[in-house]
Structures are given as structure tokens and as C-alpha cells.
Amino acid sequence: MSGGPRIRGVAEGDWAVIGDLESQAYAPLGLSEGPGALRKYQQASPDTCFVVDVGGGRVAGYLMALPFPEGGWPELGQGGGAAGRRGGRAPYGPLAPDPYNLHLHDVVIAPELRRRGLAMRLVRHLVGIARTRAYRSVSLVSVGGTQAFWRERGFTVRPDVAAPGGYGSDAVYMSLSLADAPIDVPIDVPTDAPIGELTDELTDELSGVRVCSP
Numbered sequence: 001m002s003g004g005p006r007i008r009g010v011a012e013g014d015w016a017v018i019g020d021l022e023s024q025a026y027a028p029l030g031l032s033e034g035p036g037a038l039r040k041y042q043q044a045s046p047d048t049c050f051v052v053d054v055g056g057g058r059v060a061g062y063l064m065a066l067p068f069p070e071g072g073w074p075e076l077g078q079g080g081g082a083a084g085r086r087g088g089r090a091p092y093g094p095l096a097p098d099p100y101n102l103h104l105h106d107v108v109i110a111p112e113l114r115r116r117g118l119a120m121r122l123v124r125h126l127v128g129i130a131r132t133r134a135y136r137s138v139s140l141v142s143v144g145g146t147q148a149f150w151r152e153r154g155f156t157v158r159p160d161v162a163a164p165g166g167y168g169s170d171a172v173y174m175s176l177s178l179a180d181a182p183i184d185v186p187i188d189v190p191t192d193a194p195i196g197e198l199t200d201e202l203t204d205e206l207s208g209v210r211v212c213s214p
């Protein structure tokens, strides 16, 4: 197996870095869930949770997604407990499992490695998997002012779904219909995908960066 930059599944040794990245990104917003909840998402759906390995097993970012009822969102800190409401009406209560919607619960890239297309690659990878497994949509809750980022990736705000409670004042539910997804992905998605199209310069830069000091 190549030691170069790639997207791969989460390994036991990744959790310390994942926990650091999550806390760094969300504690300032009061939205940190802690590693216990993240582990539960990954245990619920290991094939749709990945890390960006920048070489030698070092993790530069992660993405956690799981099959989840369309129009709902995991309650923060619960690792998958369902919540959701449409149009401001009462919560669904226990939500039926939805084999057609993948919920992109979280994606974080290390601050020093942002704006290099790494999150985009993780999202593409997930959308590729969603397509091959016949999911109809990918949903998420945009937090921390990231709506524009998601719009650029083809996600649209869902006015029929009320603002997710507990995710902060600017939280917005968004989704991507795979029938008209503009993201170009291969049909066959390898489970351990080399991150293609990186320039030699960026590959050198990634392998020289110390991500999240232990």
C-alpha cells in the first residue's frame, strides 16, 4: 500500500488527532461533541467515515457520514441519536432508518492545510460512495458560516426543514440531490483512494507538515 497522501478509513491510532481537530474547530463555537460521539458515528457506518492521510499515517482531516433519515440530524454529543423537524412542526420522534439519504455529519481539515482542496476531495469521495450505493441524497447541517462553501459544492438550503436546534444560531439544513449532483466522481470508488491530482509541490508540502502535535 502506498505511503503517499490518500483518503482511507479511520484507524484506531487516528482518534487522538481526530479529537484534537474536532475540538479545535468546534469548541470555540460551543459545538464540540467529544471523541466518544465521533466514534459512535464511525462505528455506525465505518465505510462512510474517512481521514485524509498525508503520508506515513498522519491525519490532516476527517469526514464522518452515516445513513440518516432525510430531514433529520444527529443530536450533538449523542453519536447518532436522531432529531429532526420539518417546517417548524414537532420533531419526528424516533426517525425511521433511511436507506436513501447519507448525512454528512462532520468534516474538518487541519487549519494549516485548508484551502488546498482537501475537504472537496473528501466530499467527492463520499458522493462517489453514495452514488455507487444508490443513495438519493446527501444532507448536512451547515455551521460556523460555511453555507457558501457547501453551495459551491452543489448543496442547497432546504426551506422545508427547520433550523436544526443545538447546532448554533446560524445552522442551516442543506442537501444535495444525487440525481443532479454536479460533482464529477468515478463510478467505482476504491475504499483506499490515493489523493490524485496533487502537484509534486503540494505533496512535498503535505509530507513536511506536522499535523496536530501529539
Ligand SMILES: CC(C)(COP(=O)(O)OP(=O)(O)OC[C@H]1O[C@@H](n2cnc3c(N)ncnc32)[C@H](O)[C@@H]1OP(=O)(O)O)[C@@H](O)C(=O)NCCC(=O)NCCS
Pocket: 025, 106, 107, 108, 109, 110, 113, 114, 115, 116, 117, 118, 119, 120, 121, 141, 142, 143, 144, 145, 146, 147, 148, 149
Ligand atoms: C470548511 C472546511 C472543511 C473547508 O476545508 P478546505 O480543505 O479548506 O476546503 P477546500 O480547500 O476543499 O475548499 C476551499 C474553498 O472553499 C471555500 N471555503 C472554505 N471554507 C469556507 C468557509 N468557511 N466559508 C465559505 N467558503 C469557504 C473557499 O472559497 C475555498 O475556495 P478558494 O480557496 O478558491 O477561495 C475547513 O475550513 C474546516 O475544517 N473548517 C472548520 C470545520 C467546519 O466548519 N466544517 C464544516 C462544518 S458544516
